[in-house]
Amino acid sequence: MIEANLSRGMEGASRPSHFRGVATVVAKLFNLVQPELAVFGAKDYQQAAILKRVARDLNFPVRIVVAPTFREPAPKAASRSFFEEP
Numbered sequence: 001m002i003e004a005n006l007s008r009g010m011e012g013a014s015r016p017s018h019f020r021g022v023a024t025v026v027a028k029l030f031n032l033v034q035p036e037l038a039v040f041g042a043k044d045y046q047q048a049a050i051l052k053r054v055a056r057d058l059n060f061p062v063r064i065v066v067a068p069t070f071r072e073p074a075p076k077a078a079s080r081s082f083f084e085e086p
Contacts, residue, residue, distance in 0.1 A: 038063075042066050048066045
């Protein structure tokens, strides 16, 4: 799966085949699962824009939403918390 225009700049400039791989995997997933909705994080806006284009070009009946990226705070490593006092 190739999406040439959106994947050239920004992240695509330093990772030329990255978005091709992402688009291929997601297109296969959409084909198998046939979701009505797919949500992607806003942190990866370029990727979401590419996937919107792929979904449109391949006529996948999926609504793609770009939502704020939320990450849980990383837990402490077990070895570190073992030595800390409660």
